[in-house]
Amino acid sequence: MGFVYQIYYFLYRLLIIRDGETVSLEKIDDVGVEENDKLAYYQLKHSMNSTDPVVKRMADRDNDLWKTLSMWVSIIKKNGDKEAQRQWIAKSEFVLISNKTAETNRLVDLIEAYKSDDTKWPELVKYLSDQAAKEPKESKDEGDKEKKGIFLYTKLVNDYDLKKEFFKHVAVRLESDNELKEKINRELQYKKLVPEKRVDDLRFMLYGALNDAILSKKAEYTMESFAEAFGSLFNDMRTRKFIPLNRKVKLPKHPMEQTFVKQLQGIDAPHSNDLHEMIKLTEEKLQFENDYNASNKAAGKHVQQQFEKDMHKEWRNIFDAKHRNVNFMSGEDKIKDTGWEVFDKVKDVRLKYDQEDIGPTESNGCYYHFSDGETPQIGWRCDWETLYKGKEWTID
Numbered sequence: 263m264g265f266v267y268q269i270y271y272f273l274y275r276l277l278i279i280r281d282g283e284t285v286s287l288e289k290i291d292d293v294g295v296e297e298n299d300k301l302a303y304y305q306l307k308h309s310m311n312s313t314d315p316v317v318k319r320m321a322d323r324d325n326d327l328w329k330t331l332s333m334w335v336s337i338i339k340k341n342g343d344k345e346a347q348r349q350w351i352a353k354s355e356f357v358l359i360s361n362k363t364a365e366t367n368r369l370v371d372l373i374e375a376y377k378s379d380d381t382k383w384p385e386l387v388k389y390l391s392d393q394a395a396k397e398p399k400e401s402k403d404e405g406d407k408e409k410k411g412i413f414l415y416t417k418l419v420n421d422y423d424l425k426k427e428f429f430k431h432v433a434v435r436l437e438s439d440n441e442l443k444e445k446i447n448r449e450l451q452y453k454k455l456v457p458e459k460r461v462d463d464l465r466f467m468l469y470g471a472l473n474d475a476i477l478s479k480k481a482e483y484t485m486e487s488f489a490e491a492f493g494s495l496f497n498d499m500r501t502r503k504f505i506p507l508n509r510k511v512k513l514p515k516h517p518m519e520q521t522f523v524k525q526l527q528g529i530d531a532p533h534s535n536d537l538h539e540m541i542k543l544t545e546e547k548l549q550f551e552n553d554y555n556a557s558n559k560a561a562g563k564h565v566q567q568q569f570e571k572d573m574h575k576e577w578r579n580i581f582d583a584k585h586r587n588v589n590f591m592s593g594e595d596k597i598k599d600t601g602w603e604v605f606d607k608v609k610d611v612r613l614k615y616d617q618e619d620i621g622p623t624e625s626n627g628c629y630y631h632f633s634d635g636e637t638p639q640i641g642w643r644c645d646w647e648t649l650y651k652g653k654e655w656t657i658d
Contacts, residue, residue: 264306271293287482289482305356390419394416398410398413470509504615514544522630601646
C-alpha cells in the first residue's frame with residue numbers, strides 16, 4: 263500500500279505541475295519537484311494501520327517523523343560548509359506526507375506556528391531540546407530499540423547548527439488514502455474537465471500507466487512531457503464512448519471450466535483444449551467486461567441496450583445463414599463443423615458502441631462474454647441452448 267500511496271501522490275503532483283517544473287519519483291526524494299534552482303522534497307510515509315476505522319496517530323515521538331527530519335538534515339550537511347548549507351536550505355522545501363492523523367502533535371503545531379511567527383522559535387527550540395534529552399535505557403527489546411533510534415534522530419536534529427533556518431522550510435501534511443484520491447479526482451473533474459462518471463476510471467488508468475512508465479525507467483516529467491505522454495488518455499475520457507481501460511484482470515481458478523471454453527470445445531475449435539490459449543481468450547473476455555461496465559456507467563442504459571441488440575443481430579444473422587440446412591438430426595460432425603463456421607465468421611464482426619468502433623479484440627471479447635456464464639445468451643452449435651443451459655439474448 264505504501265507504493266500505491268507514493269504513486270498516487272506522484273500523480274497528484276503531476277496533475278498540478280506548473281510551467282518550468284520537473285516532477286520526479288525516487289530522484290531527489292520519494293517525490294521531488296525542481297524548478298530552476300528551487301527544490302521541493304516530498305517524503306511519503308504510509309501506515310498499514312491507517313485504514314478506516316482504525317487510524318494510526320502520528321505521535322509526538324513518531325519514528326517516521328523524526329527519521330525523516332534527521333534524513334533531511336544529513337542530506338543538507340553533505341552539501342558543503344555552513345554557508346553552502348544555508349543556501350541549500352533557502353532554495354528548498356522539505357515536506358513529509360503521511361496518511362496518519364495528528365490530532366495533537368506538538369512538533370507539527372510548533373513548526374507551523376514558527377513558520378508564521380518568528381517569536382515562536384524559543385518554544386520550538388525548547389521542545390526539540392526536551393525531546394533530544396529523552397535517552398532510553400539500554401535494552402534488547404524490539405520496542406526499546408525503536409525508542410533508541412528515535413532518540414538518535416531527535417539528537418541529530420537538535421544538534422544541527424542551522425535548525426532555525428531548516429524548520430522555516432519544513433512542513434508536515436497528513437492526508438488519508440481516500441483524501442488523496444479525492445484530491446486527484448477533483449483535479450481531474452474540475453481542472454482537467456473529465457466527466458464525473460469517468461474520473462475514477464481515468465485515475466486507475468493513469469496509475470497503471472505511471473506504473474508501466476516507472477518500470478521502463480521513466481519517472482520524471484515536465485509539464486510538456488507529461489502532456490505528451492498522457493494527454494491522449496484525457497482526450498479519450500472526454501470524447502470517446504468506449505475506452506479500453508487496460509486494467510489487470512483476475513483469472514478464474516479453473517479457466518477450462520468456463521462455459522465459453524466448453525462451447526469452443528464443443529465445435530472442436532483449434533487450441534480449445536490448450537490452457538494457455540484459453541487463458542488468452544479469457545483475458546480478452548475479462549478486459550471487455552471491465553471496459554463495457556465502465557462505458558455503460560457513463561453512457562447509460564439506452565446505449566447498452568442498443569449495443570447488445572446490434573451484437574445479437576450480427577450473431578443471429580450469421581447463425582441462421584450457416585444453420586439453414588442443419589438441425590439436431592444432422593449428425594455430430596456436421597453440427598460441429600457448422601458451429602465452427604458460425605464462430606469463425608463471428609470473429610470477423612467489428613462491433614460499434616454508440617457508433618464508435620470498439621476494435622477486433624473487444625469485439626471478440628464481447629462474444630466470449632455473451633457465450634459464457636451459467637446461462638449463456640449465444641452459442642455456436644444448433645443445440646447450444648440444450649447443451650449449455652443457454653437462453654438466447656432478449657431486451658429486458
